[in-house]
Amino acid sequence: xxxxxxxxxxxxxxxxxxxxxxxxxxxxxxxxxxxxxxxxxxxxxxxxxxxxxxxxxxxxxxxxxxxxxxxxxxxxxxxxxxxxxxxxxxxxxxxxxxxxxxxxxxxxxxxxxxxxxxxxxxxxxxxxxxxxxxxxxxxxxxxxxxxxxxxxx
Numbered sequence: 001x002x003x004x005x006x007x008x009x010x011x012x013x014x015x016x017x018x019x020x021x022x023x024x025x026x027x028x029x030x031x032x033x034x035x036x037x038x039x040x041x042x043x044x045x046x047x048x049x050x051x052x053x054x055x056x057x058x059x060x061x062x063x064x065x066x067x068x069x070x071x072x073x074x075x076x077x078x079x080x081x082x083x084x085x086x087x088x089x090x091x092x093x094x095x096x097x098x099x100x101x102x103x104x105x106x107x108x109x110x111x112x113x114x115x116x117x118x119x120x121x122x123x124x125x126x127x128x129x130x131x132x133x134x135x136x137x138x139x140x141x142x143x144x145x146x147x148x149x150x151x152x153x
Contacts, residue, residue: 004042012039012047017056024062027052028089059090063098071103075111078103080141112142112150128152 015037016030027048034044051057063085070076076084078099085095116128119136126133128151137147 004040004046008039008043009046012037012043013050016047016051020051020056024065025057026059026062026088026090027057030057059094060098062088063090063094064102067098067102071107071111075115075140077112077137077141077143077146078108079143083141108142108146109150112137112140112146115140116150 012034015034016025019025019030019033030048030051031044034047039047048057066085066088067081070081070084081103082095082099085098086092115137116133119133120126120128123130123132130151134144134147134151137151138144
């Protein structure tokens, strides 16, 4: 750390702590936000290394938090959650492991049924075999197998 500016490191670390105080973050999210603030790559790398070594940054924990939040507040299917985590820079192995651990088929089924009920309440003229409903659920990341399972009951 001698070769990098201690003041810049300290500012960048404080910025990272502030971001982490709102919610868990991924390495990519921290790097992107620090780049926006014009910190050098050396400083950004040093801060990320520091955060990882001290367990302030943990992508397994991030993936778990993201999936739990999706289940509770913003229901999404496995495919969309996978895509969201991938876009946030989480490693594929971590994503698959977290999905297998924290998102059961039953969880996914319940989320899809919840969204279907919500969708149908707003559209009295539609029924559960509607193509629009199936597209809506597909756009929320649910597999066609699961969609047909719940809409063709």
